[in-house]
Amino acid sequence: MADPDGAEAVSLAQCAESVLKQRLEVMLSHAARVRLGADIEAVHDMRVASRRLRAAVSVFGEQFPSSAFVKFAGEVRLVTRALGTARDLDVMIGALEALGNAQPTRRQAGIMALVAAKRTERRRQQKDVGAALVRLEKRDLPALLSVISAGLAPGPLADPEPSEAFHAQEATDA
């Protein structure tokens, strides 16, 4: 395989490291906007980025047979969950508001009561999102990934069958 400049071959392990690093950076780049709590698109962007990172974690997990990598994967999963719940509520609130606004005023009260209930739920969830971001910062995933990469050695091909640990994580995330 050629590197991004097409100059020389890179191994599967090097590609794995590169993809994980790039996807982690993208995910973390959205954290500041999410922390502010004012921009629902920031939550969406970070959630999508975390999902993409998780996909890479699944694909390349066998390249990193270490407890540090399992920890890394677990941290990504936690933040994905917190963001996912928040995003689902944002989508629902937006859809309900649109449905309510499509009704004549006299028929809006029930839908708007539901919107209010979902907004309360969303505010609570923002606390979970904030806690997940604090945890993410404390865990310092870029440093953790560096530690994982430092122990990386070219080896046999990864079995495309994901490990039991990743299966378990994905099943709970569905």
Next chain:
Amino acid sequence: MPKPLTPADDLRDCAQGWIAQRLSEMLEWEPFIRDPAYVTELHAMRIAAKRLRYTMEIFAPYAGGGLDSLVDSVKQLQETLGEIHDADVLAPELAGQARKELAPLVTGGETVGAAGRDLESVVGLAIAAAAQQRLRKTLYRNFVSQWRTFRKGGAVEILQSGAYMLASEPAPKKAKRPRPAPPTDVPAASEPESV
């Protein structure tokens, strides 16, 4: 943009293995497409489609463009399934709220009478729920159509076989003389139709 993978690449094997696996996970839910009432199964298919898409996106830069239209097709399937799921979540939420609004009237009976509740708000909730049902029917028809196009276009076979790797052979180190570019491994007729 990285060069396309060759048969000697570890990464190529990895890509083909994982894409084929994620595809098979999505195809597990295909039998449930025939009936719109399989709400949970269609949601599971959406999650599987998302995993397939994200896995394809990892390897797309190395596939010489051979995965790009396939990624778009899977994304469209995933998004339509997502909209179906949104309707499946919203309709019960609206119905549940209507039940809450009606509960005092039902339990209070004649002591509440017709004076106690604003039933117009319940009508609003019911109309919105019905709108979600209609939208869901339309989205389901769209999805079935998109799936047929996906299938007829040979996308499944291409993803299973790894034929999306457009440059399947390593380039010769020394070309004796210039010659026209060979045809790609994936004939145009095998490309999935745009959906």
